[in-house]
Amino acid sequence: MEIDSLRKLYVDELKDLYSAEKQILQALPKMIKKAQNEQLKKAFEDHRQVTEMQVERLDRIFEMLGKAARGKKCKAMEGLIEEGKEMMQEDMDPEVMDAALIGAAQRIEHYEMAGYGTVRTWAQVLGEKEQAKILQQTLDEEGDADKLLTRLAESTINVAAAVEA
Numbered sequence: 001m002e003i004d005s006l007r008k009l010y011v012d013e014l015k016d017l018y019s020a021e022k023q024i025l026q027a028l029p030k031m032i033k034k035a036q037n038e039q040l041k042k043a044f045e046d047h048r049q050v051t052e053m054q055v056e057r058l059d060r061i062f063e064m065l066g067k068a069a070r071g072k073k074c075k076a077m078e079g080l081i082e083e084g085k086e087m088m089q090e091d092m093d094p095e096v097m098d099a100a101l102i103g104a105a106q107r108i109e110h111y112e113m114a115g116y117g118t119v120r121t122w123a124q125v126l127g128e129k130e131q132a133k134i135l136q137q138t139l140d141e142e143g144d145a146d147k148l149l150t151r152l153a154e155s156t157i158n159v160a161a162a163v164e165a
């Protein structure tokens with residue numbers, strides 16, 4: 001398909017995010033399992049539920065647009081998750097692994113924030129006010145997840161990881 005308008009680019013980028021969210025839903029159970037710190041485990045669990053709602057929001061937007069959600073694979077998310085998987089296979093102290101998990105998760109959140117910020121702005125330009133509002137909601141959630149991870153890292157997890165065994 002030739003992308004000759006911002007509207008088409010918008011739909012294309014929404015498909016990319018849809019694929020990204022689906023991949024995250026596949027990856028999160030492994031991260032939940034791997035996390036040792038209870039607060040980190042819970043943060044991942046909570047974000048899995050939030051992510052399910054984010055997928056539903058995208059479904060709603062595709063319905064509004066009369067377009068299919070499928071048809072694109074987010075290669076960036078594939079790469080981020082692949083790096084995370086490699087990292088989880090390393091032989092690491094559990095405290096250090098928690099710090100590494102936060103680093104991997106924050107890369108993912110930042111990628112999502114960039115994507116949702118972009119489509120939110122495009123929705124505004126295209127006059128899709130309702131969609132812009134829905135996308136802003138998700139953008140806020142990704143931001144909240146990122147901030148929570150920073151708080152966990154700074155308050156306890158990085159401190160625990162820095163203690164030499």
Ligand code: FE
Nearest residue numbers: 021051054112
């Ligand atoms: Fe998300």
Ligand code: ZN
Nearest residue numbers: 016074075076
């Ligand atoms: Zn992507």
Ligand code: FE
Nearest residue numbers: 079080107110
């Ligand atoms: Fe880089």
Ligand code: FE
Nearest residue numbers: 109112142145
């Ligand atoms: Fe997220």
